[in-house]
Amino acid sequence: MxxxxxxxxxxxxxxxxxxxxxxxxxxxHLDWIRNWDWTIKSGERWLVGAKPDxxxxxxxxxxxxxxxxxxxxxxxxxxxxxxxxxESWLDEKLRMGMVFEDGGKVFQELTVFENLMLPLNYHERxxxxxRRAHVQSILESTEMDHIAGRSAAGLSRNWKQRLGLARxxxxxxxxxxxxNPLGAVDAHHGLWWLKFLDRLMTGRWEWQPKAxxxxxxxxxxxxxxxxxLALINDKNWVEIDPGDRNTLESDPLIQSLMxxxx
Amino acid sequence: MAxxxxxxxxxxxxxxxxxxxxxxxxxxxxxxxxxxxxxxxLHELIAFxxxxxxxxxxxxxxSRSVVHPLIRRQIFQAGIRLLPLVSLVALITGFIVVGQMxxxxxxxxxxxxTGLVMVIAVFRELGPLMTAMMVLARVGTSTVIDLGTKRxxxxxxxxxxxxxxxxxxxVVPRVLGLALSIVSLTIYFIIISMVSxxxxxFLQDIPMKPLAFVNQITEALHISDFLxxxxxxxxxxxxxxxxxxxxxxxxxxxxxxxxxxxTRAVMKAIILCGLLDAVxxxxxxx
Numbered sequence: 001m002x003x004x005x006x007x008x009x010x011x012x013x014x015x016x017x018x019x020x021x022x023x024x025x026x027x028x029h030l031d032w033i034r035n036w037d038w039t040i041k042s043g044e045r046w047l048v049g050a051k052p053d054x055x056x057x058x059x060x061x062x063x064x065x066x067x068x069x070x071x072x073x074x075x076x077x078x079x080x081x082x083x084x085x086x087e088s089w090l091d092e093k094l095r096m097g098m099v100f101e102d103g104g105k106v107f108q109e110l111t112v113f114e115n116l117m118l119p120l121n122y123h124e125r126x127x128x129x130x131r132r133a134h135v136q137s138i139l140e141s142t143e144m145d146h147i148a149g150r151s152a153a154g155l156s157r158n159w160k161q162r163l164g165l166a167r168x169x170x171x172x173x174x175x176x177x178x179x180n181p182l183g184a185v186d187a188h189h190g191l192w193w194l195k196f197l198d199r200l201m202t203g204r205w206e207w208q209p210k211a212x213x214x215x216x217x218x219x220x221x222x223x224x225x226x227x228x229l230a231l232i233n234d235k236n237w238v239e240i241d242p243g244d245r246n247t248l249e250s251d252p253l254i255q256s257l258m259x260x261x262x
Numbered sequence: 263m264a265x266x267x268x269x270x271x272x273x274x275x276x277x278x279x280x281x282x283x284x285x286x287x288x289x290x291x292x293x294x295x296x297x298x299x300x301x302x303x304l305h306e307l308i309a310f311x312x313x314x315x316x317x318x319x320x321x322x323x324x325s326r327s328v329v330h331p332l333i334r335r336q337i338f339q340a341g342i343r344l345l346p347l348v349s350l351v352a353l354i355t356g357f358i359v360v361g362q363m364x365x366x367x368x369x370x371x372x373x374x375x376t377g378l379v380m381v382i383a384v385f386r387e388l389g390p391l392m393t394a395m396m397v398l399a400r401v402g403t404s405t406v407i408d409l410g411t412k413r414x415x416x417x418x419x420x421x422x423x424x425x426x427x428x429x430x431x432x433v434v435p436r437v438l439g440l441a442l443s444i445v446s447l448t449i450y451f452i453i454i455s456m457v458s459x460x461x462x463x464f465l466q467d468i469p470m471k472p473l474a475f476v477n478q479i480t481e482a483l484h485i486s487d488f489l490x491x492x493x494x495x496x497x498x499x500x501x502x503x504x505x506x507x508x509x510x511x512x513x514x515x516x517x518x519x520x521x522x523x524x525t526r527a528v529m530k531a532i533i534l535c536g537l538l539d540a541v542x543x544x545x546x547x548x
Binding site for chain 1: 325422
């Protein structure tokens with residue numbers, strides 16, 4: 001099934017990386033990628049495919065400004081950020097949302113409700129009543145209102161991952177990064193994710209991000225939902241037209257990353 | 263075959279340094295590495311302290327609805343919850359250590375020095391140091407474990423992704439909470455020690471009225487004692503908070519490394535509090 005998303009017509013550049021080198025945080029002598037150029041524009045839905053341990057998380061973290069690039073230029077919302085302190089480009093930072101893999105890195109000692117309230121309270125966005133109403137609406141949309149009072153530490157990985165998504169949506173980011181979101185969820189929750197993202201990206205939710213970036217080890221669930229595709233192959237960034245069936249069918253890496261054949 | 267032993271001896275002596283030099287030189291290398299590592303850690307700790315100070319000053323009024331409850335919680339955990347322990351240790355200190363000293367002084371006819379002994383022993387030294395050590399044992403270790411777990415599970419990364427300053431959210435409430443708690447607990451410790459010391463004096467039938475006991479202490483006290491007491495306690499609180507937060511938060515950590523980090527933090531905090539105490543001691547000596 002192909003999901004047809006309405007394209008956001010303006011093609012303004014949201015994130016731009018030029019000649020970037022990304023180095024592993026834990027292994028300082030390991031470069032995940034060198035001379036990397038990438039542009040994320042409004043209306044684009046990217047899928048970044050790679051085998052496990054190829055540095056997808058590091059690449060997404062650099063693009064989202066969470067980790068400094070070892071070399072090169074990172075422009076986020078038309079601002080060079082690679083040498084800036086996080087505080088000095090906070091407004092731009094809050095226009096991006098990140099859902100981490102493997103359980104969403106939720107705040108364990110807080111409840112589900114408190115996890116969602118924290119960013120709003122910290123940045124003093126909206127009035128206290130508006131914050132509660134906004135969080136309640138996100139809890140209902142993500143079907144988590146029945147566990148709002150539960151501690152995040154006691155949730156299963158499925159629910160933690162969903163909580164990670166809800167938390168990223170609280171600040172209504174313009175660019176939403178999803179780092180291997182289905183990697184830690186079962187089939188039932190995986191289906192919910194895909195349906196929810198379809199609803200989010202087709203504008204059937206209260207607000208719609210301008211761009212979506214998904215990284216995945218398994219490309220199958222995403223191929224019909226994206227309009228831009230990139231692979232990390234032997235530390236090289238390869239952009240492929242997702243409509244080019246010949247390449248999709250002949251590329252061995254793509255074939256190895258598909259659980260279902262094209 | 264006969265030539266082999268004659269060749270092996272010069273070869274051995276050419277490759278290996280004389281036996282008596284090996285342990286010594288290895289010892290120097292080891293010592294050098296330890297010194298360099300210690301200096302690096304000190305440098306990182308100073309940088310972490312300066313960052314914490316600047317965030318405390320520049321963001322004190324920001325995100326009050328989030329940060330102020332955390333400060334209150336820290337005061338509860340490091341202050342109010344420690345009252346029973348501090349009471350017990352203060353009673354023991356006053357009863358056994360100070361009471362005995364006063365009793366001994368009275369026996370040798372030096373009863374007029376009671377106030378001075380109380381001020382030097384309890385006000386200047388035992389009060390701040392023992393309180394700090396109790397807070398370190400009860401709260402310092404749990405701080406390293408708490409922050410280390412947050413760091414290892416990626417919560418700190420998640421905070422940064424949401425634009426939440428981890429120093430502001432995790433470290434500043436602990437520094438302020440611990441400093442305030444240690445100052446309050448130290449004053450509480452001193453009061454309980456004095457009451458307990460007088461109780462010992464009373465039990466020993468030493469002819470000293472309560473008013474005379476209090477008078478001796480107030481006469482021995484100067485305004486600088488109060489200032490130094492508050493300053494010292496604040497610094498101890500700050501040192502414990504910064505060192506434990508640094509060990510838990512400043513570097514990437516895995517879950518299995520947290521217990522080692524907790525031990526390291528306790529050792530560093532004890533050493534730094536000791537050094538700080540020595541600096542204050544210099545003030546009194548000069």
